[in-house]
Amino acid sequence: xxxxxxxxxxxxxxxxxxxxxxxxxxxxxxxxxxxxxxxxxxxxxxxxxxxxxxxxxxxxxxxxxxxxxxxxxxxxxxxxxxxxxxxxxxxxxxxxxxxx
Amino acid sequence: xxxxxxxxxxxxxxxxxxxxxxxxxxxxxxxxxxxxxxxxxxxxxxxxxxxxxxxxxxxxxxxxxxxxxxxxxxxxxxxxxxxxxxxxxxxxxxxxxxxxxxxxxxxxxxxxxxxxxxxxxxxxxxxxxxxxxxxxxxxxxxxxxxxxxxxxxxxxxxxxxxxxxxxxxxxxxxxxxxxxxxxxxxxxxxxxxxxxxxxxxxxxxxx
Numbered sequence: 001x002x003x004x005x006x007x008x009x010x011x012x013x014x015x016x017x018x019x020x021x022x023x024x025x026x027x028x029x030x031x032x033x034x035x036x037x038x039x040x041x042x043x044x045x046x047x048x049x050x051x052x053x054x055x056x057x058x059x060x061x062x063x064x065x066x067x068x069x070x071x072x073x074x075x076x077x078x079x080x081x082x083x084x085x086x087x088x089x090x091x092x093x094x095x096x097x098x099x100x
Numbered sequence: 101x102x103x104x105x106x107x108x109x110x111x112x113x114x115x116x117x118x119x120x121x122x123x124x125x126x127x128x129x130x131x132x133x134x135x136x137x138x139x140x141x142x143x144x145x146x147x148x149x150x151x152x153x154x155x156x157x158x159x160x161x162x163x164x165x166x167x168x169x170x171x172x173x174x175x176x177x178x179x180x181x182x183x184x185x186x187x188x189x190x191x192x193x194x195x196x197x198x199x200x201x202x203x204x205x206x207x208x209x210x211x212x213x214x215x216x217x218x219x220x221x222x223x224x225x226x227x228x229x230x231x232x233x234x235x236x237x238x239x240x241x242x243x244x245x246x247x248x249x250x251x252x253x254x255x256x257x258x259x260x261x262x263x264x265x266x267x268x269x270x271x272x273x274x275x276x277x278x279x280x281x282x283x284x285x286x287x288x289x290x291x292x293x294x295x296x297x298x299x300x301x302x303x304x305x306x307x
Contacts, residue, residue, distance in 0.1 A: 015110055022114040023121040027206070030121065034206050038121055088114070091107050098104050 004097065007090035009083050011056045016041060016049045021084040024059060024076035032072040050074065058083060124208045124257045126199060128191035129306050132298025135184035136291045142180035143287035146173055150283065157281045170235075180290075195306070207256050214253035218245050239282030243272030243289045258305065264297045 012018055019039050023030050036046050053059045058080030062073045076084070119125075147156045149169050196203040222245025229237045247268030254262035268289050275285035 015113055018110055018114055019117045022117045026118045027121055030206065037202050038205065039117065040200075088111075091111060094107055095104070095111075 004090050004093035007086060007093070009087040009090075011052060011058070012083065012087045014049065016045065017053060018084075018087075020046075020049060020053060020074075021058065021076065021080060024074060025081055025084055029062075029073045029075045032074070035074070053080070056080075056083075120201065120207075122207055122210075122256060124205070124211045125305075126192045126196040126201060126203055126208075127257055127261075127301070128188075128195045129298045129300070129302030129304075131184075131188040131191040132294045132301060134187045134191075134298075136294030136296075136298060138180045138183045138187075139290035139294060140287060140292075142176050143283060143291060145176055146283055149173060149176075156283055159280055211253050211256040214256060215249045218249040218252055221245070222248070236279050236282065239286045240272045240276035243268050243275060243285065246289075247272060258301065260297065260301060260304075264293065267293055 012021065016039070020035065023035060023038065032046070032050075036043065039046070050059070050061075054061060056079075057077055060075045060077050062075075064071050064073070149172050150156075151158075193203055222241060225245075226238055226241050229241070247265045247270075250265030250268060251262050252265075254265060271285055271289045271293070275282060275289075278285075
């Protein structure tokens, strides 16, 4: 049998990235500040991980302005959803094998 | 590669984020109990205005002029509603602090929108029908629209809210079948059900 560790997605290993993806797959879209508040992380930390996920094309970004304040909205792309699901499946597989 | 317990923590944090991002978890059971008590006090006062010393059902009001009684009843209902909303807000604020989450989140905004749609539509319908003299509609319609609002909004909060909604709808339909018993159904729906629900939620989530 194939080693489930091979199915893990390297770009989703970090817990902050997993949390970002889990919020974005359950909601249509989420803005930066709500995400920051929900997860309790700093601006810089969140921004770094967002950039990385954006680079992987796992999320898409739309920037709008409300009352001249920038409002950045994030969405999970189809590619991101699939990768996240596969990563979760691999994690489950690892835990399952561990329990045997 | 991470250690196995790390993956378990990952999965737990994913579950928490999924829930927190869509669910408003700061709803307090105690506010349900208090809202129920306000409603029962309100219903008792309404009984004094409408029926005393007769039993609390039927269409015969006491001797006071009807329009005055109706005015008092509207003020009374408004007071009960305002007191319940204020209590709910204050206790949610407290619980949100305890859980260290924000009360004004995407989940709570969606919850308010979902609640408001059936409530505003139902409220306007009731006001229009009252204006046209159909007072019998007030109790069943307010129960049914309130139930619809709860059932509709429950996806953004605790699942139990949906069941409370179903009970309110059933009670409203029963109330429509038994004209003249509006005040009693109203006291059960807004009073007793809220108290039972509040106690249940308090033991399930507030401990």
